[in-house]
Structure formats: C-alpha cells, structure tokens
Amino acid sequence: MLDLSRHVLGETDTPVPLETSDDCRAAATELVRQGHRTLLIFTHDLDRKVYDDADFIDAVSALARRHHLSWVRILVQDMEPVIHGRHRLVELAGRLTSRIEIRHAHPDHRSFNKAYLVVDDTGLLLRDTARGYSGSVNFYAPHAAREYAALFHKAWDVGERDPNLNRLHL
Structure with missing residues (x-):
C-alpha cells in the first residue's frame, strides 16, 4: 500500500510513482485531505475506483466546507458512466451546489489523454x-500544478453543465 504519511502539501517536493487504482485513490485522498481552498479534477469518466470512495468523498466534503472561499471543479470528458449510475461524488455535488460544480468537457477537450487533480495550485x-493508473503525485509542484490548472481553466470556460445531472436522483 502506498505510504504518503510523510508527505505534506506545499512542502514535500518528492514525486511518488503511481501504478494502480489503489495508489491513485490513496494519493488523491491524501492530497485533498490536506487541501485548504481549491480542487480541480480533470477526468475521463469520474473513475469509480478513484473518485467513488468514502474516504475520498469525506476529504472533498471537508475541503469544500473548510472556508467560505473554498470550491471544487470537476471536468468530465465522458458523462455517460456518471449519468447512468450512482456516484457518491455526484451526490455530494448535488448537496453542495454552491461549492462543487461538475461540467462536461467541450468536444475540443474530450480527446486529451491524461487525467489529473490539482489541489491549491500546489499539489498535483x-x-x-x-x-490508466500509472503516473505520479507530488505534494509540492507549484509550477507544474499551475500549468495544469491553467489548462483546466481554459477547458472549464468552454465546458458545459450537463442537463442530465439535474435529473439524477440525489
């Protein structure tokens, strides 16, 4: 199991390799748990193995409620799996509508072949x-985190709220 207990958001500049969905889930949960204000998720289909986990949901909920300026933005390339099945992160977004927003990526951004998560413009x-699940996590990568955040914001600005999300039973 991936041990990130010594990694501190905004301090530990040591990339940690990720190989499995368990690694990605543990890294995402720990990054979000340490976050203070912002969370950006760019994902193909809101992967259930990573983002539909009780500990991850608790971390996102705590971050979203931590401060009156906290917010979470999620950009999804393929909404079909999200719409056609119960997902705890979607349910949380339905309860915290002023803090968590999910958008469908514009067609121009649906072929981007990476997934990433940025916390407080510092952790990536x-x-x-x-x-796939191979990759890395770094708790202090402000330059790279800001680059990916800038990519995210460009895609976010042209992304659309999917009307099907309004119809989900939350």
Whole structure:
C-alpha cells in the first residue's frame, strides 16, 4: 500500500510513482485531505475506483466546507458512466451546489489523454493516460500544478453543465 504519511502539501517536493487504482485513490485522498481552498479534477469518466470512495468523498466534503472561499471543479470528458449510475461524488455535488460544480468537457477537450487533480495550485496528481493508473503525485509542484490548472481553466470556460445531472436522483 502506498505510504504518503510523510508527505505534506506545499512542502514535500518528492514525486511518488503511481501504478494502480489503489495508489491513485490513496494519493488523491491524501492530497485533498490536506487541501485548504481549491480542487480541480480533470477526468475521463469520474473513475469509480478513484473518485467513488468514502474516504475520498469525506476529504472533498471537508475541503469544500473548510472556508467560505473554498470550491471544487470537476471536468468530465465522458458523462455517460456518471449519468447512468450512482456516484457518491455526484451526490455530494448535488448537496453542495454552491461549492462543487461538475461540467462536461467541450468536444475540443474530450480527446486529451491524461487525467489529473490539482489541489491549491500546489499539489498535483498526474495520470499518464486518461484511463490508466500509472503516473505520479507530488505534494509540492507549484509550477507544474499551475500549468495544469491553467489548462483546466481554459477547458472549464468552454465546458458545459450537463442537463442530465439535474435529473439524477440525489
């Protein structure tokens, strides 16, 4: 099991390799748990093995509620799996609508073949491919984190709220 107990957001500049969905879930949960204000997730299909975990949901909920300026933005390339099945992160977004927003990536951004998570413009979890689990996490990578955040914001600005999310039973 991946041990990130000594890694501190904003301090530990040591990339840690990720190989499995368990590694990605543990790294995502620990990064978000240490976050203070912002979380960006760029994902192919809101991978259930990583983002539909009780500990991860608790961490996202705590971050979203931590401060009145906290927010979470999630950009999904393929909404079908999200719409056609119960997902705890979608349910949380339905309860915290002023803090968590999910958008469908514009077609121009649906072929981007990486997945990533940025916390507080400092921590970065980067998966080498959108559907794979190999990659790395770094708790202090402000330059790379800001680069990926900038990519995210460009895609976010043209992304759309999927009307199907409004119809989900939350």
